[in-house]
Amino acid sequence: MLYNKFLIEKIIKNALIEDINYIDLTTDILLEEDQMGRAIMIAKEEGVIAGISVVEMVFGLIDSMMEVIPVKKDGDFVAEGEKLIEIGGKIKNLLKGERIALNFLQRMSGIATKSRRYSELVKDYDVKVVDTRKTTPGLRILEKYAVRVGGCHNHRFNLSDAVLIKDNHIKAVGSITRAIDQCRKNVSHTVKIEVEVETIQQLKEALEAKADIIMLDNMSIETMKEAVAITNKSAILEASGNITKEKLLKIAEIGVDIISVGELTHSTKAMDISMNLVNEG
Numbered sequence: 432m433l434y435n436k437f438l439i440e441k442i443i444k445n446a447l448i449e450d451i452n453y454i455d456l457t458t459d460i461l462l463e464e465d466q467m468g469r470a471i472m473i474a475k476e477e478g479v480i481a482g483i484s485v486v487e488m489v490f491g492l493i494d495s496m497m498e499v500i501p502v503k504k505d506g507d508f509v510a511e512g513e514k515l516i517e518i519g520g521k522i523k524n525l526l527k528g529e530r531i532a533l534n535f536l537q538r539m540s541g542i543a544t545k546s547r548r549y550s551e552l553v554k555d556y557d558v559k560v561v562d563t564r565k566t567t568p569g570l571r572i573l574e575k576y577a578v579r580v581g582g583c584h585n586h587r588f589n590l591s592d593a594v595l596i597k598d599n600h601i602k603a604v605g606s607i608t609r610a611i612d613q614c615r616k617n618v619s620h621t622v623k624i625e626v627e628v629e630t631i632q633q634l635k636e637a638l639e640a641k642a643d644i645i646m647l648d649n650m651s652i653e654t655m656k657e658a659v660a661i662t663n664k665s666a667i668l669e670a671s672g673n674i675t676k677e678k679l680l681k682i683a684e685i686g687v688d689i690i691s692v693g694e695l696t697h698s699t700k701a702m703d704i705s706m707n708l709v710n711e712g
Contacts, residue, residue, distance in 0.1 A: 434572050436488075442569060443489055446531045458526045468522040468708055470529075472515045472536070475703035479547045481505050481580040482539035485573065486516055489532040494524040505580050508547070515704065522708070529706050538570070539577040540702035546581025546695055549679060553690070556683040560690050561586045561669075565697035574696045586691055594618060595646070596626040607633060611640040625669070634658050638666060646691075648672045652681055659686045 472486070483501045490497040497520035503509055515536075518525060549560045560583045566574045575585045587593045596610045604610045607626055614624050625644035628634045631654065637645050638661070645662070647655050649672035662668055669689035670682045682690055 434576060438572055439485065440488060440492065442573065443485070443492055443531070443535075445569070446534070447489070447492065447528075450531055451527055455523070455527050458523050462523045462526075464521070464523065466522045467520065468525060469517065469519040470525050470706050470708050471517050472533070472704055472706045474509045474511060474513050474515055475705055477508070477510050478540055478544035478702045479581055480507050480509055480515060480536075480540050481543035481577040482536040482573070483516065485535045485539065486518075486532045489535065490518055490520070490524070490528045493528045494520055496520060497524060497528075506543070518706075525708070533704055533706060535573065537701035537704050538567075538699075539573055539580075540704065541699045542574055542577035542696055543581035544702055545699045546578045546583040548581075549676065549692060549695065550582030552676065552679050553683040558683045558687060558690060559584045560679070560692055560695075562695045563671075563691050563693040563697075564589070565693040567696070578695055583692075583695060594622060594624040596624070598627055598629070598648075601626075607636045607642075608640045611637070611642055615641075627671075631657060631661065634661060638662065642666055644669060644689075646671050647687065652685065655682065655685050655687065 480503050483503065483505050487499045487501070490499050497518065500517040502517060503513070503515045509515065553560060562575055562578045562583065563586055571588065575588060578585060587595065594614045596607070596614065601607055601610055604613065611624055611626060618624070623643040625646060626637045626642045627646040627648045628637055629648050629650070634645060644667040646669045647658055650658065655670060659668060667689065668687045669691055670687045671691040674682065674690055674692045675694065679690065
């Protein structure tokens with residue numbers, strides 16, 4: 432289920448305005464207004480599908496009479512050549528929505544596919560793989576949804592969600608202790624406080640100041656092992672910083688609670704999907 436229909440409609444409308452502007456010069460010249468047809472979307476490679484309802488909303492916003500029939504659902508693993516969606520209606524409107532619908536579906540399915548690979552790698556460990564704020568501007572809500580479809584989890588959605596004291600905050604304030612104390616005095620009791628640390632000394636300071644969550648930033652495997660032993664479950668530990676698929680299993684074995692992976696969204700290849708008009712004759 433998508434998070435907020437109104438926000439997603441706004442994203443789609445902005446994309447349609449960007450792409451169509453005031454006219455589709457090619458389609459509006461070549462096709463008659465009442466010319467009807469059907470199209471199918473097909474996977475051109477295997478992967479996990481995410482964004483079916485976004486495709487429905489794209490065509491629905493262009494033409495409320497458009498018929499969109501999902502063949503697959505979000506979270507389905509599909510093989511190359513499988514049919515995903517059937518769409519029927521005015522051909523002009525099929526073509527006007529084609530690229531925007533595919534852009535969303537391909538991007539979200541690529542993220543869901545990578546997320547599925549990462550979640551499967553650590554399924555035997557008591558650890559969550561989460562995303563970051565390294566998302567495409569304007570598309571965060573969709574990209575984070577796709578992460579969940581793939582089986583991974585979400586970190587904070589925006590700066591208002593939670594306190595995360597990073598290295599530059601610490602430099603500006605003067606110390607981890609001072610930063611945590613100042614936040615603790617000013618945030619609601621419902622808000623958790625996370626702090627980023629780079630050394631064991633900083634970890635000990637964060638523990639002493641009673642941080643709820645401690646992010647182990649760019650630490651070696653050996654240093655993270657030491658951090659896990661020192662913390663002894665007194666705070667949630669999050670491993671972060673250049674986490675790759677190759678490192679993921681080694682980090683999960685250490686015993687951290689969370690592994691944040693920017694790669695889930697910031698450098699994921701879009702899944703190859705096409706839309707083709709079909710001859711009904």
